Amino acid sequence: MTNDLAEFGIYTKCFLITGSNTSENHPIVGMHVFRGLENGAKLIVIDPRKTEMANKADIFLQVPPGYNIPVMNSLINVIISENLYDKDFVVNHTKGFEYLKESVKDYTPEYVSGITGIDPELIIEAARMFAGSKPSAILYAMGMTQFSHGTGNVWTTSNLAAITGNLGIKGGGVNPLRGQNNVQGACMVGALPTVLASGKPVVDEAARTECGDLWCCDVPSKPGIALTVLPENIENGNIKFLWVMGENPMMSDPDSNHFAHSLDGLEFMVTQDIFMTETCLKSDMVLPAAAFAEKEGTFVNTSRRVQLVNQAITAPGEAKADWEIISMLAERMEEPGFDYRDARNIWDEIRTINRNQFGGMDIRRLKDLNGLNAPCPNHQHPGTPVLYEGPKLSTPDGKALLIPVVFTEDNTKKGTLEAELRKKLNLDKDYPVMAGSLNEAASERYPFILTSGRYVYQYHTGTMTRKCKSLETGADMFGPAVIEIGIESAEKLGVAQGDYIKLENERGYIAAKARVMDRIKANHVFGSFHYWEANVNELTNPNGLDPVCKIPELKVSAVNIVKIDEKEYLAIQKEKKVKFKTDNIHGSDGVIFPAAEDLNQSRSLGKGV
């Protein structure tokens, strides 16, 4: 996030939430947005589903899954054609406005209305509202990024923020909402295939030498392998050993049948987690890790705020903090440089190597100030809640780059469209530009578009929340696995509330109860990846990755739906139970969902399963 989430309640005058079910999936951010709304801020929501945020929105644009580029471009189109953009900002702090203007010229509200079904008046009104109330913040999440043109989607948000002058000001900015408590931190310390621990790219030789000098070793110059191309790399023998830490790719990765099959090609697999998971059961060895309250260290939240975590309870059984496990392994391998005393020791090393971001954040300051926002390069620095203040951007010349992004409904024409645009605008070779499209469209065989997401009461693949009885039998009132289906589609299929349906495509099939809702339109259906009973990732498409960041198109997959009876449903449930070996997760000692103390037993499993 370019801004701090606490600013939403105080400074922001208009929110544009796109591709994020904020109140369900980021309730804390949602709370700050609600505070802003109470102070009179306006809310625009762009989403395929009428979520709780959409219910509270002033303007709701119900976009079909994957049509973000046309909608964002049409907002920019209206803002430019009605002269609502921030001329001073555009002239002094941006580059490429002419390119952007030319690329969005065709995206008139009428044209976009034709392909998305959104009322053109609403688009015009939203554009006026966004440009007219400054500071305006853009919030987005996986509904923008998980596409084959995810990077392009993100560029459209930064284009919109830049031409309205909403960068570098309090309460504005482009705000991607992070899905985990420390995903921002993991990226900042280089837990990415292309980034070093210093936050600089692997291909940068000076940065490699810097890291190598500190660690007394040679840092490989080739970027690593992205998680999303893991299966093919196992299959062609590039990967023989896999160590999974705190992740459940069996459930969370696209096309889980193929993924599970490819794992069989590994020579050895280790999983390190706090509970028994579907992935643990696929591996040769399970290492018990300590949970958040059982270790110390720091978490970096979505607004780059580094917060201290203190140990509250001792870890059960043989469970250890992740860094301890790594250190112990390094000791056995007789690798020097891993002999840390405690988490503080590691934090000091991070501060040394990434001085620009964390240099001024010693433990004492973090404790006294209750967290600091990165970047904080020295001890006098108060932290940076708002990036690009000045405005001064992080590009070499300090100017925001406006990037033309276009969209085509025909996936095969993506390349030609991009080349045409380059030629038309007479762009340099290395000037970024993107033409987006969708890998899958509704066809006669697979007439429904499945989009995926999360529900408030479960967290991701349920590795933690599904073991919590007060959630499973208390708050999670819809029970395991429902598929949300629109009223029109349900009528067409003859499906009533609570009927069993089977979703299938060439990658697999799942069965679940139907939840007929008017908040989802046309031929769209919605499912979650929380439950092994019906995990949408058995159907999602692992191919056609985003060219820049290799993210798969998890939000759009074409499926067919058939109504099934209870008997068939139960048969499929049994199959899934065998597939994910769930007997071993939920225990076979006569308890449906073992209480926390029982699960501690599985935490002390130090050997193979």
Added chain:
Amino acid sequence: MSFIVNDKLNRFVIANPNKCMACYTCMSACYESAKKRGKVAKPRLLVVHTESGSMPNQCRHCEDAPCANVCPTGAIKFGADKIELHEELCIGCKMCVMVCPFGCVLPESEPMPSVNYMFEEPVDKLISVSVGGKNVAVKCDLCEGREEGPACVGACPNKALTYVTPDNMENSNVDVKSRNAILKLVSFMKDSVSSKTPRDKGVGV
């Protein structure tokens, strides 16, 4: 200025839909409270999603509560300041479920600890299982026996839930609203009288 509100009024919990973000924390807290107090471990308020908005729905503790009127055993009965629920007396006749105008009484039972529903036929816990506990009426009992009052109110992160008692009903709602209503009406009448109806025409105000 004070409006006399009968302090024998029933208390109840209600949500502000403008603040509620449907995060279900109240339902979790309710479950925990019920379990702790030895009641049927089921949430007594349900977050309901509608096209116009979402908020939890729970017992209004009606003054002339239909559920208490129909209950043949006194499991649901008129208490001093609420509609009491005595689960141990309930015979599961479900009359209360049928008469509740808000859909806030539900026949519920807990999964029995000795039965493994995961592997019992049919396997899914969503399907009503053949082996099960006795269903009894379950509704909000305002966390009877919990010193801090209803658990949901304290658990709500956005302070959307209010525990309405005669005290705060009098202070925050009735007198403010009636004052504002009269203020508006009188000023409107004054304006319209002074502009349109001359006093000497003899029209009384």
